[in-house]
Amino acid sequence: MAGEMAGNSTKKKISALVVDDDRLVRRIHGMLLTRFGMETNAVENGKEAVDLFASGKCYDLVFMDMEMPIMDGLKATQALREMGVSSTIVGVTSRTQEGETQAFMEAGLDACWEKPLTRDGIISLLDQVAKKLL
Amino acid sequence: MEIVGQLQKQYVEFSTSLYREGFLDEQFIQLQKLQDESNPDFVVEVVSIFFEDSEKLINDLATAIQQQVVDFKQVDAHVHQFKGSSSSIGANRVKNMCIALRSFCDEKNLDGCLRCLQQVKHEYFLVKNKLETLFRGISHLKENIDSFFSFLIHHFFRRKK
Numbered sequence: 001m002a003g004e005m006a007g008n009s010t011k012k013k014i015s016a017l018v019v020d021d022d023r024l025v026r027r028i029h030g031m032l033l034t035r036f037g038m039e040t041n042a043v044e045n046g047k048e049a050v051d052l053f054a055s056g057k058c059y060d061l062v063f064m065d066m067e068m069p070i071m072d073g074l075k076a077t078q079a080l081r082e083m084g085v086s087s088t089i090v091g092v093t094s095r096t097q098e099g100e101t102q103a104f105m106e107a108g109l110d111a112c113w114e115k116p117l118t119r120d121g122i123i124s125l126l127d128q129v130a131k132k133l134l
Numbered sequence: 135m136e137i138v139g140q141l142q143k144q145y146v147e148f149s150t151s152l153y154r155e156g157f158l159d160e161q162f163i164q165l166q167k168l169q170d171e172s173n174p175d176f177v178v179e180v181v182s183i184f185f186e187d188s189e190k191l192i193n194d195l196a197t198a199i200q201q202q203v204v205d206f207k208q209v210d211a212h213v214h215q216f217k218g219s220s221s222s223i224g225a226n227r228v229k230n231m232c233i234a235l236r237s238f239c240d241e242k243n244l245d246g247c248l249r250c251l252q253q254v255k256h257e258y259f260l261v262k263n264k265l266e267t268l269f270r271g272i273s274h275l276k277e278n279i280d281s282f283f284s285f286l287i288h289h290f291f292r293r294k295k
Contacts, residue, residue, distance in 0.1 A: 022187075022218060023183060024219045025218065028168075028222050031173065031176060094218040116161055116164075118164070
């Protein structure tokens with residue numbers, strides 16, 4: 001499977017975290033990533049994502065929604081980078097205004113995409129992530 | 135069996151028309167591709183989530199728009215969410231109506247918002263109806279295929295004896 005890599009005698013799966021307040025998006029993006037062979041988890045807002053990383057959990061890929069209650073994507077991304085998290089963080093947004101996307105990128109994203117996630121986008125990402133992990 | 139062929143043809147024609155008329159887009163096809171033997175009800179599951187969430191959003195929108203002093207930011211937040219969920223399901227016409235409604239919110243045009251919300255609701259109930267028909271068609275087809283195979287197996291074993 002695309003999201004799995006052979007290493008010694010065990011296969012390591014690429015781990016992905018979906019951060020979105022919309023349960024429909026969590027379900028759909030979660031399934032898409034799982035079908036690519038990734039170990040997937042999902043949380044409802046930026047604070048839950050930050051707490052996960054703070055507790056020692058690590059994810060190779062983070063799909064971060066921009067607008068969420070409690071802690072939005074921008075603040076969560078800033079917090080994660082300040083903590084020293086070097087995971088690939090992709091902003092996922094339904095807002096297409098230039099200014100907002102730019103501010104989000106400057107918070108520390110590796111890329112910013114429009115919803116919904118697509119197979120092609122994920123395939124191109126997996127290439128980059130695999131190189132990072134090797 | 136004749137009926138399976140007929141049902142299949144009807145199903146394909148109906149399904150094709152939904153894309154042709156813009157009710158559904160590519161995203162719905164992507165959802166169908168995510169369904170497999172280990173998740174056989176995935177599409178029905180996500181569409182059900184969409185129906186539940188949408189009906190709540192429509193109520194929230196109606197309430198927000200009927201306030202004495204309309205908070206357009208709040209209205210916009212609800213429309214933004216509805217646009218997001220309709221686009222993740224592939225409900226193309228609903229998504230486009232949400233985009234139009236957001237323009238009226240930006241202009242703080244209350245009349246425009248009220249009229250456009252009616253259209254959003256209309257498009258939502260239309261696509262809901264279409265999807266329910268589609269799923270009924272699938273289960274009808276499945277039942278007929280199942281009974282066709284049961285008939286075949288039963289007939290085969292009877293003949294073997």
